[in-house]
Amino acid sequence: MTKLFATRLALAATMLLLVSPAIAAQQDNEAPPAPKPGKLINTGEVLSGELNAMKVRDVKNAGKRIAMYQITSEPRRLPAPNGLCNLETGPETFQLVPSGDAQAAQLKTFAGKEISVKVDEIACASDPGQMSEAVITKWSLIKKQ
The missing domain is CATH 1.20.5 (Single alpha-helices involved in coiled-coils or other helix-helix interfaces)
Known part of the structure; x- marks a missing residue:
């Protein structure tokens, strides 16, 4: 036994x-847990990150090379109706659209550096030529103290 x-x-x-x-x-x-959506960014809030400068061809202006600026930041959600811009966590790259030559010159001096901007108007990228996930059309630079 x-x-x-x-x-x-x-x-x-x-x-x-x-x-x-x-x-x-x-x-x-x-499967690893799904990434959590980024923190919501509302109008009037500050967005901080590294400013990148790129030269792109302007499709509206006969292919002329123009400077484009974008901030690379942590993922952020946009207010409704934009939400997450069809991304799991929200956009991480934000194109800054200068309203004139003064704002463009201001951005040129900060290329490659950490900056902060106050966001007044933001939306998901919609044009095929845009290199960022979201576009900030109205903004103002925040001076570091």
Whole structure:
């Protein structure tokens, strides 16, 4: 009887050793949790990040090369109706549209540096030529103290 018990115990231990890697592999294959949406950014709030300058071709002006500026920041949600701009976490790149030559010159001096802007008007990118996920059309630069 002891010999029968020992045989069954050895068989059970062998089966357990064969099954445990399969159980561990199944647990590793579980999908990681979905990323949480970024914090909501409303009109009048401050957006901070690194300012990037790029030269792009203007489709409206016979292919003339123009400067485009964008802020790379943490993911942010936009107010309704824009929401997350068809992204899981919200946009991370925000195109700054200068309202004139003065704002363009102001941005040029801060290229590659950390800046903060007060957002007055923001929307998801909709034109095919836009390189950012969201566009800030009205903004003002915040001076660091």
